[in-house]
Amino acid sequence: MNDSDLRSLFHQLRDEETRFPPSPRTRGEGAPKGRMRGWALAIVAILIVIVFALRRRPEPTESILTWKPPTDVLLRTPGSELLTTVPRIPDLPERK
Amino acid sequence: MDRAELECELERLHAASFGWALGCCGRNRDDAEEVLQTVYLKVLDGKARFDGRSSLKTWLFAVIRRTAMAHRRTRWIRSLALLRLPPPQPPPEVDQMETRRLVAALRRLSRRQREVLELVFYHDMTIEEAGQALRISLGSARVHYTRGKKRLEALLGNE
Numbered sequence A: 001m002n003d004s005d006l007r008s009l010f011h012q013l014r015d016e017e018t019r020f021p022p023s024p025r026t027r028g029e030g031a032p033k034g035r036m037r038g039w040a041l042a043i044v045a046i047l048i049v050i051v052f053a054l055r056r057r058p059e060p061t062e063s064i065l066t067w068k069p070p071t072d073v074l075l076r077t078p079g080s081e082l083l084t085t086v087p088r089i090p091d092l093p094e095r096k
Numbered sequence B: 001m002d003r004a005e006l007e008c009e010l011e012r013l014h015a016a017s018f019g020w021a022l023g024c025c026g027r028n029r030d031d032a033e034e035v036l037q038t039v040y041l042k043v044l045d046g047k048a049r050f051d052g053r054s055s056l057k058t059w060l061f062a063v064i065r066r067t068a069m070a071h072r073r074t075r076w077i078r079s080l081a082l083l084r085l086p087p088p089q090p091p092p093e094v095d096q097m098e099t100r101r102l103v104a105a106l107r108r109l110s111r112r113q114r115e116v117l118e119l120v121f122y123h124d125m126t127i128e129e130a131g132q133a134l135r136i137s138l139g140s141a142r143v144h145y146t147r148g149k150k151r152l153e154a155l156l157g158n159e
Helices: A003-017 A035-054 B003-012 B013-026 B029-044 B056-081 B097-107 B111-122 B127-134 B138-159
Strands: none
Touching: A003 B003, A003 B013, A003 B097, A003 B111, A003 B138, B003 B013, B003 B029, B013 B029, B013 B056, B013 B111, B013 B127, B056 B111, B056 B127, B097 B111, B097 B138, B111 B127
């Protein structure tokens, strides 16, 4: 088989395959199916993320000024009130 | 080159582009159509720009080849992700015995050899143009051409 035989065989194949090519959709009226599907999936995923983000809002936190630790009770010891109060000096009797 | 001119050129080259897309997609018409549509959108949206360093046909064929490779990778990854094999491809739509033998023989060549031979014999490009379309050197294109042709002749002669 020489070059011209090979070429004519390839041309025969070309004629068969490209005799009825699909119409060229060059005006962008139809994006490929795969790409459309990809966009649709991406949009759905974004919507799901937004819905979850809105639903799982963090609970409002207590102000640091009013917050008390739950272990505060452990710091209370017997007689601790003596440390936090000023002892009262009894009144002196009046001199006559 | 403005958009109207580009559209005109794409329409002129459409049959040849479809033939090349078929070659790049293992002669699967659906895949070739999808690849070609993606290429047209790329070109018309300006994502692929013709710089005038080669002929428009050579450049367009290079874009088609790259897009077909990306398409094949995407399909492969998708088939892995879905844990299923791609559906079996229908036999090529060729009626005549000779061309069927040619397609079968082409499938047994390496990808580069098949591409160079298709560009030279199917699309009537020179070996240099084929090298440009495949983004390989002229020397490399010559080697693939010579080895591929020898193998193809042997395969067609034996069958």
